[in-house]
Amino acid sequence: MTNMASNNPPFLAACHRQKTPHTPVWLMRQAGRYMEEYRTLRAQHDFLELCKRPELAAEITVTPVERLGVDAAILFADILLILEPMGVGLEYSKGDGPMIHRPVRSGKDVDALKDFEVKRELSFVYDAVKRIRKTLKASVPLIGFAGAPFTLASYLIEGGGSRNYVRTKTLFYKAPEAWKRLMKRLAQVIAEYLNCQIAAGAQAVQLFDSWAGCLAPADYEHFVLPYTKAVIDAITPGVPVINFSTGTTGLLKHIRASGGDVIGLDWRVNLDEGWATVGHDVAVQGNLDPVTLFASPKEIRRHVADVLRRAGGRPGHIFNLGHGVLPETPVDHVIAMVDAVHELSAR
Amino acid sequence: MTNMASNNPPFLAACHRQKTPHTPVWLMRQAGRYMEEYRTLRAQHDFLELCKRPELAAEITVTPVERLGVDAAILFADILLILEPMGVGLEYSKGDGPMIHRPVRSGKDVDALKDFEVKRELSFVYDAVKRIRKTLKASVPLIGFAGAPFTLASYLIEGGGSRNYVRTKTLFYKAPEAWKRLMKRLAQVIAEYLNCQIAAGAQAVQLFDSWAGCLAPADYEHFVLPYTKAVIDAITPGVPVINFSTGTTGLLKHIRASGGDVIGLDWRVNLDEGWATVGHDVAVQGNLDPVTLFASPKEIRRHVADVLRRAGGRPGHIFNLGHGVLPETPVDHVIAMVDAVHELSAR
Numbered sequence: 001m002t003n004m005a006s007n008n009p010p011f012l013a014a015c016h017r018q019k020t021p022h023t024p025v026w027l028m029r030q031a032g033r034y035m036e037e038y039r040t041l042r043a044q045h046d047f048l049e050l051c052k053r054p055e056l057a058a059e060i061t062v063t064p065v066e067r068l069g070v071d072a073a074i075l076f077a078d079i080l081l082i083l084e085p086m087g088v089g090l091e092y093s094k095g096d097g098p099m100i101h102r103p104v105r106s107g108k109d110v111d112a113l114k115d116f117e118v119k120r121e122l123s124f125v126y127d128a129v130k131r132i133r134k135t136l137k138a139s140v141p142l143i144g145f146a147g148a149p150f151t152l153a154s155y156l157i158e159g160g161g162s163r164n165y166v167r168t169k170t171l172f173y174k175a176p177e178a179w180k181r182l183m184k185r186l187a188q189v190i191a192e193y194l195n196c197q198i199a200a201g202a203q204a205v206q207l208f209d210s211w212a213g214c215l216a217p218a219d220y221e222h223f224v225l226p227y228t229k230a231v232i233d234a235i236t237p238g239v240p241v242i243n244f245s246t247g248t249t250g251l252l253k254h255i256r257a258s259g260g261d262v263i264g265l266d267w268r269v270n271l272d273e274g275w276a277t278v279g280h281d282v283a284v285q286g287n288l289d290p291v292t293l294f295a296s297p298k299e300i301r302r303h304v305a306d307v308l309r310r311a312g313g314r315p316g317h318i319f320n321l322g323h324g325v326l327p328e329t330p331v332d333h334v335i336a337m338v339d340a341v342h343e344l345s346a347r
Numbered sequence: 348m349t350n351m352a353s354n355n356p357p358f359l360a361a362c363h364r365q366k367t368p369h370t371p372v373w374l375m376r377q378a379g380r381y382m383e384e385y386r387t388l389r390a391q392h393d394f395l396e397l398c399k400r401p402e403l404a405a406e407i408t409v410t411p412v413e414r415l416g417v418d419a420a421i422l423f424a425d426i427l428l429i430l431e432p433m434g435v436g437l438e439y440s441k442g443d444g445p446m447i448h449r450p451v452r453s454g455k456d457v458d459a460l461k462d463f464e465v466k467r468e469l470s471f472v473y474d475a476v477k478r479i480r481k482t483l484k485a486s487v488p489l490i491g492f493a494g495a496p497f498t499l500a501s502y503l504i505e506g507g508g509s510r511n512y513v514r515t516k517t518l519f520y521k522a523p524e525a526w527k528r529l530m531k532r533l534a535q536v537i538a539e540y541l542n543c544q545i546a547a548g549a550q551a552v553q554l555f556d557s558w559a560g561c562l563a564p565a566d567y568e569h570f571v572l573p574y575t576k577a578v579i580d581a582i583t584p585g586v587p588v589i590n591f592s593t594g595t596t597g598l599l600k601h602i603r604a605s606g607g608d609v610i611g612l613d614w615r616v617n618l619d620e621g622w623a624t625v626g627h628d629v630a631v632q633g634n635l636d637p638v639t640l641f642a643s644p645k646e647i648r649r650h651v652a653d654v655l656r657r658a659g660g661r662p663g664h665i666f667n668l669g670h671g672v673l674p675e676t677p678v679d680h681v682i683a684m685v686d687a688v689h690e691l692s693a694r
Contacts, residue, residue, distance in 0.1 A: 164673055166638050173642035213594070216614040216636045218653065247560070249596035250616030267563040269597030289563045291513050295520035306565065326511055 011072040011141050015204055015240035015261050017283050017316035023308060023345035024071035025338055026143070028244075029324030030064040031076050035331055037063050047092045051077050057128035061142075062135050067331070068338050072141045072204075073132065075197070077125055079147030079208050080155060082193055085116035088156060096160070103159035105167065107178030113185065118192040125193075126200035133201035143242070144202030146194050148209035149186040149227040156182070165214045172223045183227040191234035198236045206242040207231060207260070210323075213247020220251050225258045232259035242285055246323050252277045266322030267292075272310040275317075283316035288337070290321045293329045297336035304340040313347070358419040358488050362551055362587035362608050364630050364663035370655060370692035371418035372685055373490070375591075376671030377411040378423050382678055384410050394439045398424050404475035408489075409482050414678070415685050419488045419551075420479065422544070424472055426494030426555050427502060429540055432463035435503060443507070450506035452514065454525030460532065465539040472540075473547035480548035490589075491549030493541050495556035496533040496574040503529070512561045519570045530574040538581035545583045553589040554578060554607070557670075560594020567598050572605045579606035589632055593670050599624045613669030614639075619657040622664075630663035635684070637668045640676045644683035651687040660694070 008016070010024035032038055038060060041050065050056050060076040080098050084090045089101030104110055119126075132142055147155075154168040162168070172179040194205045209228065212220060232241050243260030245251070249269040256263055256278040263282055265274035267289035275284045292303045304319075311317040319341045325334065355363070357371035379385055385407060388397065397403050407423040427445050431437045436448030451457055466473075479489055494502075501515040509515070519526040541552045556575065559567060579588050590607030592598070596616040603610055603625040610629055612621040614636035622631050639650045651666075658664040666688045672681065 164638060166641060166673060166675065169636070169638040170641045173639070173646055213615065216639075217617050219636070247594055247615070250620070268560065268594070270564050273597070289516070289566070291511060291516040292520070292563075294513060294517045299520055326513060328513065 009071065009139050009141050011318060012203060012240065014316055014318045015242070015283055019315050019347075021347060022342050023311065023317055023319050025319035025341040026070040026072040026074065027068075027321055027325050027334065028074070030068060030070060030074065030334075031060045032325055033327040034325050034329040034334070035064060035067070037067075047078075051081060052124045054124060054127040054131045057124075058131040058135055061128070061132045065136065065140055068335055069342070070338055072143050073136055074143040074206070075125070075129060075132065075145060075202065077128070077145070079145070079152065079210075081122065081125065082118075082146065082189060083152065083156060085114060085121040086156075087112075087114040098155070098160060100156060100159045103167075104153075104156040104182065105171070107175055107181070110178050110182045110185070113182075118189055119196055122193060122196070126196050129197050129200035129202055141203040142201060143204045143206055144194060144197030145206040145208060146190045146197075146231075148207045148212070148245075149183045149190060149231065150215075150224045151209050151211045152186050152190070153179075153182055154211050162211075165211070169219070172219070176223075179223060183223070184230075187227040187230040187234075191231045194231070195234070195236050198239050202239075204240040204242065205235060206244050206264075209243070209245040209248075209255075212245040212251065212255070215251065217251055217254060220254050225254055228258040242318075244285070249274070256282060262316075262318060264320075264322075268322070270310055271307055271317075272312065275311070275314075280314065280316075283318065284311075285318040285320045287320070287322045290323050290326050290329070293321075293325070293333045293337060295333075297333060300333060300337050301340040301344075304337060305344055308341070308345050313345075319345075356418065356486050356488050358665065359550060359587065361663055361665045362589075362630055366662050366694075368694060369689050370658065370664055370666050372666035372688040373417040373419040373421065374415075374668055374672050374681065375421070377415060377417060377421065377681075378407045379672055380674040381672050381676040381681070382411060382414070384414075394425075398428060399471045401471060401474040401478045404471075405478040405482055408475070408479045412483065412487055415682055416689070417685055419490050420483055421490040421553070422472070422476060422479065422492060422549065424475070424492070426492070426499065426557075428469065428472065429465075429493060429536060430499065430503060432461060432468040433503075434459075434461040445502070445507060447503060447506045450514075451500075451503040451529065452518070454522055454528070457525050457529045457532070460529075465536055466543055469540060469543070473543050476544050476547035476549055488550040489548060490551045490553055491541060491544030492553040492555060493537045493544075493578075495554045495559070495592075496530045496537060496578065497562075497571045498556050498558045499533050499537070500526075500529055501558050509558075512558070516566070519566070523570075526570060530570075531577075534574040534577040534581075538578045541578070542581070542583050545586050549586075551587040551589065552582060553591050553611075556590070556592040556595075556602075559592040559598065559602070562598065564598055564601060567601050572601055575605040587630075589665075591632070596621070603629060609663075609665060611667075611669075615669070617657055618654055618664075619659065622658070622661075627661065627663075630665065631658075632665040632667045634667070634669045637670050637673050637676070640668075640672070640680045640684060642680075644680060647680060647684050648687040648691075651684060652691055655688070655692050660692075666692075 591611035
C-alpha cells in the first residue's frame with residue numbers, strides 16, 4: 001500500500017506505509033512517572049489499582065495525548081498483568097520492581113500454571129480500552145499491547161528482572177520440551193489477550209519483547225521466533241502489529257521474520273541501517289535514545305532532525321524513543337521533541 | 348601478515364592474523380569466582396588485597412591457565428584500580444559491586460581529579476605482571492588490560508553501575524567541554540598504564556569498553572571514538588591491542604575505526620556477520636554466550652562448532668566468550684569448551 005494517500009490518521013497510515021502529512025509520533029511510557037498528573041494519581045492508588053480500575057487507567061491513558069500532542073494513545077497497563085491469573089504470585093513490590101513469588105523452573109512448574117479465561121479474568125483491561133476509546137478524540141488511534149512470549153517467559157523463570165538470564169537460557173538448553181510447552185501456552189494466551197483488546201477498540205497492538213536483546217541469533221531463531229510468529233499470525237487481520245525489542249541490532253533479520261507490520265528499532269543502530277536490514281517493505285518505529293530528552297531542546301531538535309534525515313521521508317516511519325520515557329525526563333523536553341518531529345517532517 | 352606461518356604462540360599469531368595449528372582460546376574472568384581455587388583465596392583476603400599483592404595476583408592469574416589449558420593468561424586485576432589514585436573514593440563494597448563515593452558530575456569535579464604518577468602509584472600491577480611472566484610457561488602469552496575511557500568515565504560519573512547512563516550522557520550533551528577534558532585525561536592515564544604493563548612483560552593488551560553498548564552510533568562517534576583511538580594510537584608499537592565491548596552490534600564500524608588489532612564480538616551478532624562488518628583485515632575475538640556454558644557439554648560442543656564454522660578457518664580468530672565467565676559456571680564445562688575449540692579447529 002506504499003505511496004497511496006490515506007484518510008487514516010497518520011499513525012495508522014504509517015503502520016500501513018501510506019503517505020502522511022507529517023511523521024506520526026508517540027512515546028512508550030508517555031503516561032508515566034515523569035508526568036506530575038501521573039505522580040499525583042499514583043500517590044493515591046497503588047500500581048495494580050491504577051491498572052485495574054478502568055476509569056483511572058483511562059484517565060492516565062488520555063492525559064498525555066492532550067498534554068503532548070502525540071499521534072497515538074497507548075493503553076495504560078503492564079505486560080505482567082497477564083501472568084497474575086496463572087497463579088505464580090505476581091507482586092509489584094516497592095523499589096525492587098515486580099516479583100514472581102513462585103517462579104517457573106521446570107517442566108512440572110510449567111504444567112502447574114493455571115488455565116484461565118483470558119476474556120473474563122482480564123476484563124478490566126478491555127473495560128479500560130472501551131472507556132478510553134469513548135473519551136479519546138476519534139482522530140487519535142489507541143494502541144493495545146502485551147509482552148512477547150520470550151520476555152514474559154523470562155520474567156516467569158527468573159522471578160523478576162535479570163542481568164544474565166541464566167535460568168531462562170538454561171531451561172531452553174536443558175529442558176527444551178518444557179520450554180516449548182511454556183512458550184506455546186504463552187503465545188496462545190497473549191494472542192487471545194491482544195484480540196480481546198482489539199475487540200474492545202484497540203486499533204493497533206504492540207508486542208514488547210523488551211529482553212530479547214540478551215539472545216544470540218541462533219537461540220532467538222530456535223527458541224523464540226516460532227512463538228512470537230504464532231502470536232502475530234493469530235492477530236485479528238487488518239490490525240497493525242508493532243514488533244518491539246531493544247538491543248537486538250544483530251537479530252533484526254530474525255525479528256523481521258517473526259512478523260509484524262512495524263519493526264521497532266532502538267537507538268543502538270542508525271535508523272537507515274536498521275531499516276535497510278529489516279527491509280523497506282515493512283514500516284519501522286524509533287529510534288531516539290530516551291536519554292537524549294535530558295539534553296537541551298536545541299540539542300533534542302538536532303537529534304530529531306538526524307533521525308528524520310535517516311528515515312528519508314519514506315512512508316512507514318513512526319517516530320518514537322528506542323525505549324520508554326525515563327522517570328526524571330522534563331515534560332517540556334518531551335513536548336519540544338514532539339513539536340520538532342511535527343515541524344521538521346511537515347510535508 | 349595474513350596467511351604467513353609463524354613461530355609465535357597461537358594467541359599472538361592470531362592477533363596478527365597469522366596461521367595457527369588450532370584456534371587459540373582464552374576466557375575473560377578465567378580466573379574468578381566460578382573456580383574453587385579462587386574462592387578459597389578470596390575467603391582469606393579482600394578483593395583489593397588480591398589485586399595489590401603481586402604474589403596473590405600472580406597465583407590467581409596462573410592457576411586457570413594450567414587447569415583449563417587455555418592459550419593465554421590474563422592479568423588478575425580490575426578496571427577500576429586506575430581510578431583509586433584520582434581521589435574519588437573507590438570502594439569494593441560487598442554485594443553492591445564497586446562504588447565511587449565522590450562521583451564526577453561537573454567540570455569542577457573533573458578539574459579536581461588528582462594527578463598521579465601512573466608508574467609509581469600502580470606499581471603493584473607491574474610487579475604482578477613481572478611475577479606472572481616469571482611463573483608462566485614461556486609458550487603462554489600474558490595479556491594486560493585496562494578499562495576504556497568511556498567505561499571508566501561512566502563509572503566515575505554514575506558512581507557505580509548504571510541502567511540508563513543518564514548522568515553520563517547528560518554530561519556529554521550539556522557540558523561537552525568538561526566531558527572532553529575528562530576523556531582526554533583518562534585516555535592519557537590509560538595509555539601510560541597499559542604501556543607500563545607492557546614494559547613489565549605483558550605481550551598484548553585488551554581495552555574493556557564494557558558499557559559502550561548503551562550508546563547511539565552518532566554519540567559513540569563524537570564523544571567516545573576519538574579518546575579510545577588516542578589510547579590505542581599511544582600503545583607501544585608491535586604489541587597487539589584487543590578492542591573489547593558488548594552490545595555494540597550497531598557500532599561495529601565505529602569501533603573498528605577507533606583501532607585495535609583484534610575487535611571483540613559478543614554473542615548478539617553472528618561471528619561471520621560481525622567479522623564482515625568490521626572487515627577481514629582485522630582479527631576478531633569471540634563470541635560464545637557465557638550462559639551457553641550452563642548447557643550440557645554436548646550442547647556446548649555444538650555451539651563451539653557453530654562459532655568455528657562461522658569463522659571459516661580464516662586466520663585471525665581468537666575464540667572467547669562474548670563477556671566474562673559467570674560465577675556459577677561449572678568448571679568442567681569450561682574445560683569441555685576449551686577442549687572442543689582445540690579439537691574441532693585442529694588443522
